[in-house]
Amino acid sequence: MTLIPRLDMAALDAERLDSLTKGLPFGVSSMRIGDVGKQGWSLLDGDIPMPAAVIREQVLLANSAWMRDFTAANGLLIAPHGKTTMSPRLFDLQIADGAWAITVATVQQMQVCRRYGVKRVLFANQPVGRLAVDACMRALREDEAFELYCLADSEAGLAFLAEAARRNPPPSANPLRILVEIGFEGGRTGTRSRAGALALAERVAETPGLRLAGFECFEGVLPTPQAADGLIDDVAELARIAIEEGLFPAGSPVVISAGGSAFFDRVGERFDRVSFSGPVLRVLRSGCYLTHDSIGYAKAFERIQAETTLNLPAGGLKPALEVWASVQSRPERGRAMLTMGKRDVGFDAGLPVPLGWYRPGSGMEKPQPMPAGHEVVALNDQHCHMVLPPDSPLEFGDLVGFGIGHPCTTFDRWSLLFLVDEAYRVTGALKTYF
Amino acid sequence: MTLIPRLDMAALDAERLDSLTKGLPFGVSSMRIGDVGKQGWSLLDGDIPMPAAVIREQVLLANSAWMRDFTAANGLLIAPHGKTTMSPRLFDLQIADGAWAITVATVQQMQVCRRYGVKRVLFANQPVGRLAVDACMRALREDEAFELYCLADSEAGLAFLAEAARRNPPPSANPLRILVEIGFEGGRTGTRSRAGALALAERVAETPGLRLAGFECFEGVLPTPQAADGLIDDVAELARIAIEEGLFPAGSPVVISAGGSAFFDRVGERFDRVSFSGPVLRVLRSGCYLTHDSIGYAKAFERIQAETTLNLPAGGLKPALEVWASVQSRPERGRAMLTMGKRDVGFDAGLPVPLGWYRPGSGMEKPQPMPAGHEVVALNDQHCHMVLPPDSPLEFGDLVGFGIGHPCTTFDRWSLLFLVDEAYRVTGALKTYF
Numbered sequence: 001m002t003l004i005p006r007l008d009m010a011a012l013d014a015e016r017l018d019s020l021t022k023g024l025p026f027g028v029s030s031m032r033i034g035d036v037g038k039q040g041w042s043l044l045d046g047d048i049p050m051p052a053a054v055i056r057e058q059v060l061l062a063n064s065a066w067m068r069d070f071t072a073a074n075g076l077l078i079a080p081h082g083k084t085t086m087s088p089r090l091f092d093l094q095i096a097d098g099a100w101a102i103t104v105a106t107v108q109q110m111q112v113c114r115r116y117g118v119k120r121v122l123f124a125n126q127p128v129g130r131l132a133v134d135a136c137m138r139a140l141r142e143d144e145a146f147e148l149y150c151l152a153d154s155e156a157g158l159a160f161l162a163e164a165a166r167r168n169p170p171p172s173a174n175p176l177r178i179l180v181e182i183g184f185e186g187g188r189t190g191t192r193s194r195a196g197a198l199a200l201a202e203r204v205a206e207t208p209g210l211r212l213a214g215f216e217c218f219e220g221v222l223p224t225p226q227a228a229d230g231l232i233d234d235v236a237e238l239a240r241i242a243i244e245e246g247l248f249p250a251g252s253p254v255v256i257s258a259g260g261s262a263f264f265d266r267v268g269e270r271f272d273r274v275s276f277s278g279p280v281l282r283v284l285r286s287g288c289y290l291t292h293d294s295i296g297y298a299k300a301f302e303r304i305q306a307e308t309t310l311n312l313p314a315g316g317l318k319p320a321l322e323v324w325a326s327v328q329s330r331p332e333r334g335r336a337m338l339t340m341g342k343r344d345v346g347f348d349a350g351l352p353v354p355l356g357w358y359r360p361g362s363g364m365e366k367p368q369p370m371p372a373g374h375e376v377v378a379l380n381d382q383h384c385h386m387v388l389p390p391d392s393p394l395e396f397g398d399l400v401g402f403g404i405g406h407p408c409t410t411f412d413r414w415s416l417l418f419l420v421d422e423a424y425r426v427t428g429a430l431k432t433y434f
Numbered sequence: 435m436t437l438i439p440r441l442d443m444a445a446l447d448a449e450r451l452d453s454l455t456k457g458l459p460f461g462v463s464s465m466r467i468g469d470v471g472k473q474g475w476s477l478l479d480g481d482i483p484m485p486a487a488v489i490r491e492q493v494l495l496a497n498s499a500w501m502r503d504f505t506a507a508n509g510l511l512i513a514p515h516g517k518t519t520m521s522p523r524l525f526d527l528q529i530a531d532g533a534w535a536i537t538v539a540t541v542q543q544m545q546v547c548r549r550y551g552v553k554r555v556l557f558a559n560q561p562v563g564r565l566a567v568d569a570c571m572r573a574l575r576e577d578e579a580f581e582l583y584c585l586a587d588s589e590a591g592l593a594f595l596a597e598a599a600r601r602n603p604p605p606s607a608n609p610l611r612i613l614v615e616i617g618f619e620g621g622r623t624g625t626r627s628r629a630g631a632l633a634l635a636e637r638v639a640e641t642p643g644l645r646l647a648g649f650e651c652f653e654g655v656l657p658t659p660q661a662a663d664g665l666i667d668d669v670a671e672l673a674r675i676a677i678e679e680g681l682f683p684a685g686s687p688v689v690i691s692a693g694g695s696a697f698f699d700r701v702g703e704r705f706d707r708v709s710f711s712g713p714v715l716r717v718l719r720s721g722c723y724l725t726h727d728s729i730g731y732a733k734a735f736e737r738i739q740a741e742t743t744l745n746l747p748a749g750g751l752k753p754a755l756e757v758w759a760s761v762q763s764r765p766e767r768g769r770a771m772l773t774m775g776k777r778d779v780g781f782d783a784g785l786p787v788p789l790g791w792y793r794p795g796s797g798m799e800k801p802q803p804m805p806a807g808h809e810v811v812a813l814n815d816q817h818c819h820m821v822l823p824p825d826s827p828l829e830f831g832d833l834v835g836f837g838i839g840h841p842c843t844t845f846d847r848w849s850l851l852f853l854v855d856e857a858y859r860v861t862g863a864l865k866t867y868f
Contacts (some may be wrong), residue, residue, distance in 0.1 A: 020549060022542045022865050024567035047540065049565045083777075083815060104772075105816040107483065108456045113856060115454060125816070126758040128831055130794075133484045135460035153763055156830035189763040189771045190815055221814065326562040329587055336621045339540075339562060343517075343846055343868065348776060360564075380655065380844050381517060382539040382559070383622055395475040396590035397562055408815050412777055413846075413868075433454050434777065434847075 002121045004101065007092040011116055015088075017430045023052055023416040033089075035417070041197060043324060043399070043424040045368070046360040049324040050399065051340040053410065053417040055291060057427055059320035067289050068097035069313035072205055074268050078430070079103045079122045079257070081287025084408045087417070087430040089114035090290060101149070103259075103285045107132045112433045114139060114146065116173070123150040124216070124259065124285060126181070126189065127159045133164040137209075140170035147174070149213055149255065153181040153190050165209025177213035178204045179255060182234045188221050197238050205247045213249055213255050213280075215239050219267065220260025228263045229270055236274040243278050243416035254280045261288035262300040266306035287408070291321035294387050294403025295350035321410060321417075325384060327398045334387055336394050341382040346409030351376040352402035354386065359398050366423065367401060368393075376402070379394065396403070438535065441526040445550055447521075448867045457486055457850040467523075470852070470863035477758060477833070477858040478801070480794040485762040485774040486832065487844065487851040489725060491861055493754035494853070495527070497782045501723050502531035503747035508702050513537045513556045513691070515721025518842045521851070521864040522550035524724060537693075537719045541566045546867045548573060548580065557584040558652070558693065558719060560591045560615070560623065567598040571643075574604035581608070582675070583647055583689065587615040587624050594636055599643025611647035612638045613689060615669045622655050632671050639681045646681055646714075647689050649673050653701065659737070662697050663704055670708040677712050688714045694732040695722035699742035709835025716855050721739070725755035728837025729784035753837050755844060755851075757786060759818060761832045768821055777818040779836065780843030785810040787834035788820065793832050800857065801835060802827075810836070 013034025017024055019038045024031065025041070026049060041047035043054060071078050086109065091102050101120035104110045113121050127133040127150055130360045139146055143267035152158045161176065170176055180201045183190020191197040197215065205212040219228035239256045248254050252363060254276070258267040264286050288297050301317050325340035345352050354374045356367035373389030374389045404410045411417070412434045418426035438443035451458055458465065460483060475481035477488060489808040505512050513535035514528045520543065525536050535554035538544045560829025561567040573580055586592045595610065596717070602608055614635045617624020621840050639646040649669045653662035670692035673690045682688050688710070692701040698720050705716045722731050726796055730784065735751050779786050788808045790801035807823030822828060838844045845851070846868045 020542065020546050022540075022868065026541055026545060026565055027572065046564050050563050106456075107460055111460060112454050125773070127761055128762045131460055132479050138461065153765065154830060157763065179649050183765055185766065186769075187765075187821065188814070189765060192765055297842060317633065327561055328562045329591065331587065331617055331621075331626055332619065333621060335620075339559070342782060342843060347782070380622070394597065397594065409776060432715065434456065 003098070004095055005117065006095055007088060007117045010393055012092065017416055017431060021416050023049065023414060023418070025049055033429050033431050037427045041426040043420060043426070044360065044389055047420065048426065050324060053414045054322050054324060054420045054424065055417055055430070056320045056422065057419040058422055059318050060113050060291060062315060063290055063292055063317050063320060064093050064097045066236070066313055066315055066317060069135060071098070071284065073311040073313060075272070076268050076282050076284055078284045078286065080290065081285050082110055082113065083254050084287030085290065085411050086112065086432045086434050088112065089430050091116065091118060094290065100281065100283060101285070107135045109298050110139065111135070119145055120147040121256070122283070122285065123148060126151045126153055126313055127161065128157070133161060134168055134335065137164055137168040137170050137347050140174045141178060142340065144171055144174045147177065149177040151181040151216065152178050152200060152204060153183065155200070155203070158207065161210060169209050175209055175211040177211050179214045179216040181205065181259065182215060182217045182231065182238065184231055188218060190217060192254045194234055198241060201238070201242050201247055210292045211249060211252060212242070214257065216255070216257035218259040219263055224300060225263045225266045228266055232243050232267055232270040236271050239280060240274050240276055243276055254278065255283055257283035257285055259285040261286040265304045265310055268310050269308065271380055289317055289389060291407045292317040292319045293321070293405050293407055294319045294353050294355070295405030297411060316319070321404055321407055322355065322401045323404060323410065324399055324401045326398055329399065330394065330396060333390065336386045336388055338384040338386060338401070339382070340384045342379050343381055344413050345379070346406045347379050348409050349406035351379065352404050354400050355403050356401045357394060357398050359395070370400070375386070377416070388389065437532070438529055439551065439854055440529055441522060446523050446526065451850055453556045455850045457483065457848060459483055467865045468865050473860065475860040477790050477854060477860070482852065484758060486758050486777045487848045488646060488756050488758060488854045488858065489803070489864070490754045490856065491755070491849055491853040492856055493752050494725060496528050496749060497724055497726055497754060498531045500747055500749055500751060505532070505718065507604060507745040507747060509706065510702050510716050510718055512718045514724065515558070515693070515719050516547065518593050518721030519724065519845050520546065520866045520868050522546065523864050525550070525552060526723065528843065532747065534715065535634055537721070538703055539573045541569045544573065545569070547691040555581055555583070556691070556717070556719065557582060560585045560587055561595065564589070567595060568602055570610060571598060571602040571604050574608045574610060576800070578605055578608045581611065583613055584616040585650065586612050586634060586638060587617065589634070592634060592641070594791065595644060596641045599641065603643050606753065609643055610647040611645050613648045613650040613691060614638065614672070616651045616665065616672065618665055622652060624651060626702070626706045628668055630674060632675060632784060635672070635676050635681055637774040645683060646676070647686065648691065648802060650689070650691035651695040653697055659697045659700045662700055664693050666701055666704040670705050673714060674708050674710055677710055688712065689717055690714055691717035691719060691836045694720040695720040695731055699744055702744050703742065725841045726751040726753045727755070727841055728753045728787050729839030729841050755838055755841055756789065756835045757838060757844065758833055758835045760829050761830055761834065764828065764830060767824065768819045772818040772820060772834060774836070775813055776813050778847050779813070779838055780840045781813050782843050783840035786838050788834050789837050790835045791828060791832050793829070804834070
C-alpha cells in the first residue's frame with residue numbers, strides 16, 4: 001500500500017468565497033477561505049448570519065483519528081467517500097490520517113480531487129457517457145502518478161470502457177483499474193451472480209487499457225447488518241477465486257471493498273474470515289464517520305459498539321456537524337418558527353434534533369442543553385416548525401443548535417461551513433464543491 | 435405602481451462558472467455564463483455530462499408571459515418568489531414581464547438581488563439577528579432607489595426592528611416598509627388574530643424609520659384552497675380597516691399580498707371581493723409558476739383551470755424544468771439504475787417522473803415518449819432506482835429525461851442549469867446563488 005501525499009495547502013487556503021455565499025456575514029467582500037478563521041468571529045456573539053452550518057473541529061479531529069486507529073487495529077484501509085463532504089480540506093484531513101484513497105461518485109467529484117492533488121481516487125461507479133469515460137482516460141494520461149479505480153457491473157458497461165480505452169488509450173503503466181461490482185436481486189448496481197461477476201472479471205483481465213483490480217459492493221442499501229453479510233462474503237470469495245485463477249497481474253494490489261457508514265464493522269469482520277493466497281487490500285469507503293450524525297448513524301454506531309468482534313479504539317464517533325438558526329417567531333405558546341429549512345439541513349433521514357440554545361447579548365456563558373419536549377415537526381424551504389413544552393425558555397432572537405441526520409444531505413446545502421471551537425468561535429472554514 | 439428597471443445584462447453575462455461546476459462539460463475551463471449558449475452543445479449528442487438540469491426555454495418564456503397576462507387580466511401584480519430559482523437571469527425575465535418586485539426569504543437572497551440591480555425586494559420574512567437587520571438598513575441607505583418590504587408578526591419582532599432603526603436609521607425618504615403578517619393557529623409565522631394584527635399595524639405606523647405598507651399572509655401551508663380563504667380574507671379586511679383608520683401615510687401604496695403557487699387563483703378571487711377606499715396593490719408571490727412542475731403544481735393548475743372565476747389567458751402553465759440522466763446499469767430485467775440522485779433532483783414532493791428517452795449516436799430523430807410502466811421507486815444520494823416493464827427499450831447508456839415536483843428543491847441542487855431549445859440544443863445557461 002502506497003500512502004498518498006497531503007494536498008496543496010496554499011491552494012486550499014487560496015480558494016475564494018464570493019461575497020454572496022450563503023453563510024458569509026453580509027457585506028463581507030470576496031474572501032480567501034484561509035482568512036475566515038482569522039476574523040475573530042463568534043457564532044454566539046452573533047457574528048455569523050443565521051442559519052449557519054458549523055463543524056466542531058475538536059470532534060471532527062477526534063472522529064478522523066478514531067477511524068485511523070480503528071482501521072489500523074483491524075487490518076483495514078479506508079478510502080472515505082468524498083461525496084459526503086465535497087470539501088478538499090476534509091479530504092486532506094482524511095489523507096493525513098492515512099486514507100488510502102478518496103472515493104467519489106461522479107466525474108465532477110473526481111475533478112475536484114484532482115485539482116487539489118488527490119493522487120488515488122476510487123470512482124465507485126461505472127462510468128457512462130463519452131464525456132465521463134474520456135475524462136477518466138484523460139486524467140490517467142495527464143498525470144501518471146494519478147491512480148483511478150472505477151467499477152464495472154455488466155458486459156455492456158465493460159464493452160463501453162473497452163471501446164473508450166481503444167479510442168483514447170491510457171498509458172500502459174497507468175491503466176484504468178477496475179473493480180467488478182457485486183449486487184443483489186432488487187438492489188442497486190452490481191452483477192447479480194458470482195458466476196456473472198467472475199466472467200466479467202475474466203473479460204476485464206484481458207481488455208487492453210484496463211486492469212482488473214478487485215471486487216466491491218455497496219452493502220448500505222440493505223436493511224440490516226445480517227442481510228449485508230452474504231454480499232460482503234461474495235466480494236471476498238470472488239477475490240479469493242480470482243487470485244487462485246491468476247486473473248490479477250503480478251505485483252498489482254488486489255482490492256476488496258465495501259461501502260457504507262452503517263455496517264462497516266461487518267465489512268471488517270467478514271473480510272477477515274477469508275484466507276487469500278496473496279496480499280489483499282481491505283478497503284472501507286465510509287464517508288459519514290467524519291462528522292457522524294445525531295440520528296441514524298448515531299444509532300448504527302451504538303449497534304457497532306455493542307456487537308462487533310473487531311478491535312474498537314477508545315472513545316468513539318460523535319456528532320460534529322450542527323446547523324444553527326434563529327427563533328424568528330413565537331406565534332403560539334407551544335410553537336416556534338426558526339430561520340432554517342429544507343435549503344439548510346437534510347430531512348431524508350430524520351428531522352433535525354434541537355441540541356442547545358443561546359440568547360445573544362444575555363451574558364449566558366455557553367449554550368444551554370435543550371430541555372425535553374422541543375421537537376421539529378416540519379420543514380418548509382426556509383422555515384422550521386418546532387413544537388415546545390409549556391415552559392420553553394425560547395424567545396424571539398434566541399439561537400438554537402440542531403443535530404442532523406445523514407451528513408451528505410446537509411453538507412450539500414452549503415458551499416461554506418464554519419469550523420468552530422467548543423465555544424463556537426470560528427477557527428476556519430470549508431468550501432464545498434457540490 | 436412603479437415598474438422596476440431591467441437588470442444589468444452585461445453583469446449577468448459576465449458571471450463566471452468555475453471549471454469544477456457540476457453540469458459543465460469536463461475539461462472546460464472557467465467560462466462566462468454568457469458564453470455557454472455559444473458553444474453549440476447538444477444534450478442529445480452527448481455534449482453535456484449527465485446528470486443535467488435543463489429548462490426548455492420556449493416553455494419558460496410562455497409560462498412567464500402567461501403569468502404576465504393572467505395578472506394583467508385580473509388586476510393583480512406579481513412579486514415572484516426568487517428563492518425558487520435564485521437565478522438573476524430569471525429575475526430579469528420576470529421583471530421584463532412586469533414583475534412588481536422580487537420576493538426573497540433571506541438577506542443573502544436580497545443581496546443577490548441587489549448585486550444585479552433589482553430595485554424593489556419583498557423580503558417575505560421578519561428579519562432576526564443584528565447582521566440581518568443591519569444589512570436591511572444599510573441597503574436602504576446605500577441606494578435610496580432600492581425599496582425594501584419586510585414582515586413583522588409580533589411585538590418582539592417589531593421592537594427589534596424599531597431598535598435597529600434607531601441605531602442605524604434608514605433615510606427618511608426610504609424607510610423600511612413593513613407588511614404585517616397574518617397567520618393561523620397551528621400554522622407558520624404570522625399574528626394569530628385580527629386584533630393582534632391591527633394593534634401591530636398601529637405600532638408600526640408610529641415607529642420612526644419604519645413605514646406601514648400593508649398586510650400579507652402565506653396561505654401555501656394550508657391543505658386546501660377552501661382552507662386558505664379565511665386567511666386571505668383577513669389580509670384584505672385588515673387593509674380595508676387600516677385604510678379607514680388612516681394608518682397608511684398619504685401617497686404611499688398599500689400592499690396586500692399572499693404567497694404560494696398552488697392557490698394563487700383564490701388569492702385573486704378573495705382580494706377582489708373587498709372594496710377599498712383608496713388604491714391597493716394586490717400582490718401575488720408565486721415562484722414556481724415560472725418552470726411549473728410535472729407533479730404537484732401540475733395538479734394544482736388543473737384545479738385552477740377547472741374552478742377559478744378569474745380570467746385565464748389561453749394556453750397555461752407547462753413544465754419547463756427537466757433533469758436528464760444516463761442509464762448506468764440494467765442489472766435485472768425489470769430494473770434500471772440511473773446517474774441521478776438526491777443531489778440532483780427534488781424528492782420532497784414526489785419522485786421524478788420519466789418523460790422520455792433517447793439513445794445517443796443511434797440516429798433517433800428526437801426523444802421518444804417514455805412507455806407506460808417506467809417508474810422511479812427510490813433515490814440514493816447519487817443513484818436513481820427505476821422499475822421497468824418487461825418490454826422496456828432502455829439499455830446501458832440511454833438518456834432519460836425526468837419531470838420534477840417542487841422546482842425549489844431541484845433548482846437548489848444546481849449552480850448551473852442549461853436553457854435548451856425544443857431539440858435540446860443548449861441556448862444559454864443560468865447560474866444560481868443558493
